Amino acid sequence: MRKKGTPVKWRENLTALAFLSPNLIGFLIFTLLPVLAGFLLSLCHWDLFHPPRFVGLRNFVDLLGWYTDEGKVHANDPRFWKYLGNTFFLMMGIPINMAASLLLAMVLNQKLVGRTFFRTIFFLPTICMGVGVMLLWMWILNPEFGLLNYLLSLVNIQGPAWLKSYAWAKPSLMMMQLWVAMGGTSMILYLAGLQGIPPELYEAADVDGASGWDRFRHITLPLLTPTTFFIFITSVIGGFQGGFDAAYIMTRGGPDGATTTISYYIFSHAFEWFNMGYAAAIAVVLFGLVLVVTLINWRYGGKRVHYV
Amino acid sequence: MLLCKRRTRCEARVGGSNEPPWMASNKRWALALLVVLLALLAAGCTRQKAESDQVTLVLAYPADQKTRPLYRETVARFERKHPGIRVRLLEIPKDYYRKVLVMIAGRNAPDLMWMGQSFAEFATRGAFLDITDRVARELNLEEYLPQAIQWYRIEGKQLGIPFGVDMEFIAYNKKLFDEAGVDYPRDDWTLEEFLEKAKRLTKDRNGDGRIDQYGFRGGLDCSAFGAQILAEDGSRACCNTPQMVRHLQFHLDLAHKWRVAPLPDAIQQEGLDIYAAFRQGRAAMMRMYTWDLPALREQCREIDWDIVNGPKVVQRGYWASSQAVLISSETRHPDEAWLLCKEFFGPEFQRSMAQRGLPTNLKIAREVIAANRERPANLAALLKASDALYPFPRVAHLSELLQHWWNANESVNCLRATPEVAVARAERAINRAIARGR
Numbered sequence: 001m002r003k004k005g006t007p008v009k010w011r012e013n014l015t016a017l018a019f020l021s022p023n024l025i026g027f028l029i030f031t032l033l034p035v036l037a038g039f040l041l042s043l044c045h046w047d048l049f050h051p052p053r054f055v056g057l058r059n060f061v062d063l064l065g066w067y068t069d070e071g072k073v074h075a076n077d078p079r080f081w082k083y084l085g086n087t088f089f090l091m092m093g094i095p096i097n098m099a100a101s102l103l104l105a106m107v108l109n110q111k112l113v114g115r116t117f118f119r120t121i122f123f124l125p126t127i128c129m130g131v132g133v134m135l136l137w138m139w140i141l142n143p144e145f146g147l148l149n150y151l152l153s154l155v156n157i158q159g160p161a162w163l164k165s166y167a168w169a170k171p172s173l174m175m176m177q178l179w180v181a182m183g184g185t186s187m188i189l190y191l192a193g194l195q196g197i198p199p200e201l202y203e204a205a206d207v208d209g210a211s212g213w214d215r216f217r218h219i220t221l222p223l224l225t226p227t228t229f230f231i232f233i234t235s236v237i238g239g240f241q242g243g244f245d246a247a248y249i250m251t252r253g254g255p256d257g258a259t260t261t262i263s264y265y266i267f268s269h270a271f272e273w274f275n276m277g278y279a280a281a282i283a284v285v286l287f288g289l290v291l292v293v294t295l296i297n298w299r300y301g302g303k304r305v306h307y308v
Numbered sequence: 309m310l311l312c313k314r315r316t317r318c319e320a321r322v323g324g325s326n327e328p329p330w331m332a333s334n335k336r337w338a339l340a341l342l343v344v345l346l347a348l349l350a351a352g353c354t355r356q357k358a359e360s361d362q363v364t365l366v367l368a369y370p371a372d373q374k375t376r377p378l379y380r381e382t383v384a385r386f387e388r389k390h391p392g393i394r395v396r397l398l399e400i401p402k403d404y405y406r407k408v409l410v411m412i413a414g415r416n417a418p419d420l421m422w423m424g425q426s427f428a429e430f431a432t433r434g435a436f437l438d439i440t441d442r443v444a445r446e447l448n449l450e451e452y453l454p455q456a457i458q459w460y461r462i463e464g465k466q467l468g469i470p471f472g473v474d475m476e477f478i479a480y481n482k483k484l485f486d487e488a489g490v491d492y493p494r495d496d497w498t499l500e501e502f503l504e505k506a507k508r509l510t511k512d513r514n515g516d517g518r519i520d521q522y523g524f525r526g527g528l529d530c531s532a533f534g535a536q537i538l539a540e541d542g543s544r545a546c547c548n549t550p551q552m553v554r555h556l557q558f559h560l561d562l563a564h565k566w567r568v569a570p571l572p573d574a575i576q577q578e579g580l581d582i583y584a585a586f587r588q589g590r591a592a593m594m595r596m597y598t599w600d601l602p603a604l605r606e607q608c609r610e611i612d613w614d615i616v617n618g619p620k621v622v623q624r625g626y627w628a629s630s631q632a633v634l635i636s637s638e639t640r641h642p643d644e645a646w647l648l649c650k651e652f653f654g655p656e657f658q659r660s661m662a663q664r665g666l667p668t669n670l671k672i673a674r675e676v677i678a679a680n681r682e683r684p685a686n687l688a689a690l691l692k693a694s695d696a697l698y699p700f701p702r703v704a705h706l707s708e709l710l711q712h713w714w715n716a717n718e719s720v721n722c723l724r725a726t727p728e729v730a731v732a733r734a735e736r737a738i739n740r741a742i743a744r745g746r
Contacts, residue, residue: 015334018342025345048413049433062744076744144570161571166722256718271406273708274429276413 041280048276059281079257080265080282086170087261091239093174098231100182102224105190106216119191122183134249137176138163163251169258173246186231193227194220225305233297240290262286363644364394367633368408369422371399374602378660386651393644412638419639420648423468425629427460428702436467437635442646443469453694456630456668462702469653470630472665474598475693476529477626479684482612484509484521484592493593493616495689502619506568509592523568525585526595528618530555531625531698537713538738542703545738547713548731551622556720556727571721583607598665598690605663605683615684617693628697631665666690705741712737 017024042059044052065076075081108119125133140147141162149159160168197220205215243261247253253260253268260268262282270279369379376399383395398418400407405426411417412435423430430436443449443466449457453473460468478493485492490508493501506523513520530536535551538544562569583600585591587608595618596604604613618626633652635645651657658667662676673691680687700706716734719725725733 014339018339021342021345025349047433048409049430049435164571164722166719166724254714254718255722256715256724268708268711271409273705273711274409274433275708 038280038283041277042284044277044280046276047274049274052277055277059278060285062278063281063285079260080262082257083260083262083265086257086259087240087243087263089170090174090177090243090261091236093177094232094235094239096174097178097181098186098228098235100178101184101186101231102190102228104182105187105194106220108187109191109194122187124183125180126184130245131249133180134176134246137172137179138250141172163259164255166255166258169251169255173243173250173259176246186235189227189231190224193224197223222306226307229297229301229305232301233294236293236297237290240286240293362392362394363641364396365420365639365641365645365648366396366398366418367420367422367648368398368400368404368411368418369633370404371397371401374664375661378657381660382651382657385656386648390644390647393647395648412636415638417636417638419641419645420633420635420652422631423634424474424631425700426707427468427630427632427634428462429704429706431460431462431467431634431702432704434637435634437637437639437642437645438465438467439469439635439646439649440464440466446650451669451671453666453668453670453673455694455697459630459699459702460632460634468632468634469649470632470668471653471658472598472631472661473628473668473690473694473697474630474665475626475628475690475697476595476597476618477615477689477693478524478526478593478618479586479596479600479604479613479615480593481586481589481591482614484589488592492614493619495617495686495692497616497619499619499621503566503568506562506593507566510568519567519570521589522570522585522591524562524593524595525569525591527559528555528595528621529625529627529698531627531696532618532621532623533558533625534622536698537734538701538703538706538709540701542701542706542709542742544742545709545735547716547738548735552731553727556717556730560720560727586613587611601664601684613683614686615689616686617689624693624696625698626693626696628699630668630699631661666694709738709741712741 041052043054043056045055045058046052062076063080066073067076068074104122108115108122112118143149143159143161143164146159146162148162152159162168162172201219201223202215205219210218241263243259244263244267247259247261247264248267251259253264263286266279266282266286269275269282367379367383369375371379379397379399383397387393387395404422408418408421408430412430417435447469452469456470456473457466460466460470480493482492485505488508488511490505493505502524509521509523510519511521512518530552533551533555535547535549535555537547537552539546559569563571583603586594586596586604587610589611596615617624633649635642635649639645653668655669655672658669658672659676661667662672667673667676677688677691700710703709713734716725716730716737719733720727720730
């Protein structure tokens with residue numbers, strides 16, 4: 001019987017550590033330490049040219065505080081709240097993307113001719129280079145000579161300015177995200193989930209005279225809740241952090257900040273306006289927000305998950 | 309028998325456990341791997357020692373297809389003149405300022421770096437070496453464009469000597485002018501003449517109710533309207549004026565009232581072909597910048613085009629910026645860096661860069677204009693405009709303050725706010741940012 005702390009135990013632990021070390025060292029240097037540094041930087045003023053200067057909670061006050069002027073209350077940083085709103089707006093595409101992925105997965109789960117071919121085709125946008133996809137969509141959405149407005153003009157509809165329109169810029173990005181996401185990882189996960197549902201349940205439902213909608217509502221949907229839950233959690237986390245690449249490449253956050261998300265705002269403060277401390281404070285607030293939303297999802301969403 | 313011996317050896321090694329032999333061997337490999345990884349990590353964090361008998365300077369600049377050979381040629385010429393100094397070019401094709409910023413933050417700043425419009429944001433944070441004494445000793449500043457020299461003076465310190473001035477101009481398609489029977493614009497034209505030409509050059513060629521050829525594409529600088537966004541010292545916003553309202557309203561009217569221009573480009577769609585409209589004859593006049601000249605010569609060689617300065621509104625006023633190679637305040641070789649820096653505002657480099665900007669050395673600028681045999685024929689327009697250039701003020705938080713302005717501008721272009729509301733909003737936001745120290 002080995003005792004605790006014997007040389008054998010230490011050697012075994014060291015071996016395990018050695019095998020884990022490449023990943024651990026990478027995680028430590030490139031993830032954990034930067035995150036901790038971010039928390040510390042949020043309490044400093046740092047313009048990247050001089051050493052960080054401790055300012056306490058000033059960044060958070062400037063970010064989340066308010067002032068009154070002529071009896072009216074104004075946010076210290078109204079842009080933060082506007083861009084947070086933009087982020088939430090773009091996240092409204094998440095349920096739409098999930099529904100589209102599920103629909104596509106259900107269609108591609110059927111025994112169709114060319115099923116593998118179509119699965120590949122629908123997955124292609126996910127593996128295409130992001131920048132290339134965005135440049136392609138910039139051409140499609142160009143109000144003067146883009147493909148979409150041309151197609152609309154064939155049915156006598158004058159298309160909007162899309163990315164150049166304040167009202168249509170965000171829906172344009174959501175449209176692009178739907179095109180990329182509907183056949184992507186979510187579809188693959190749903191396909192796997194669908195194939196994990198025992199066929200006997202459908203057979204039993206058929207015997208009981210259930211319609212297609214009944215089968216979907218009472219068998220497919222409940223048994224896909226683990227997959228749905230996972231996709232929803234990861235999509236929400238990704239949604240809070242996302243929107244940067246589209247804003248940077250396609251719109252530069254415009255027009256008038258319509259497509260600026262929190263992640264782009266953090267980037268602007270850190271690398272364009274020399275406010276690294278303030279950017280870190282925004283990142284900390286974003287972290288808190290993501291944590292709270294994820295905890296709420298776990299608390300209330302987890303209860304609705306059904307396992308086979 | 310062999311198996312028993314192996315087991316015994318194994319048991320003896322690991323204190324009597326039934327651990328298979330392969331595990332002991334794997335432990336050695338794992339420990340060896342850990343040691344190698346740690347060694348690699350340590351090696352990756354060390355700096356290379358410079359050779360003791362040679363100075364190496366690092367020069368960072370935004371490289372593209374046109375400028376790359378010019379910089380390399382200049383560096384080769386310098387190294388021939390100074391055999392004890394090597395120059396390593398750091399060619400950054402994209403996101404130049406961010407790359408240099410991160411290098412400075414990592415205490416790994418290049419010895420010399422190119423600067424354009426963001427010069428002040430770096431300079432006010434102490435990024436550059438004060439070369440006032442060196443300039444006073446070795447240069448005759450009267451040979452240079454005085455306003456360009458002034459742009460690189462911060463708090464009385466001369467931080468650089470620019471080699472080129474970037475400015476805006478209007479490129480026009482002579483063939484479209486000839487077809488419409490419109491006289492070519494002159495450098496002293498007025499706003500009324502500009503508008504009249506734009507209207508006559510705007511056409512629906514196929515009668516489908518959609519304009520196929522716009523008279524003008526782009527905008528005119530607010531300085532021509534007597535307006536400015538920020539005070540010269542950056543202490544307050546100056547955009548809430550009737551002149552600025554007129555400037556914004558004029559651009560709205562170009563698209564919506566007179567319909568001589570497409571809807572304002574609220575967003576710069578980078579990556580798309582910005583010369584397509586001009587090349588394809590969909591814009592008779594187009595606002596461009598001096599850095600567009602090489603691309604215009606290459607991509608628009610089939611059309612006959614020329615350039616002209618923007619029209620006078622209440623005054624002549626054109627946006628401008630400049631380019632310089634400056635010495636880092638962190639350099640360990642200031643004397644050698646100064647020798648290299650002089651090469652980049654010297655006559656050879658200024659001549660080579662004249663294809664994409666106005667040389668700041670007035671003698672060279674006149675020589676280049678006199679010797680010009682390719683398009684644009686009216687290259688002299690750039691020198692004529694040099695007394696009416698309005699760059700952005702040199703303030704520490706220029707990019708962030710201007711972002712408030714661009715947002716307001718875009719809100720007007722998207723018809724979300726009237727010019728009056730937008731300029732008032734911009735003024736409040738800019739002043740608040742200045743008061744908060746950002």
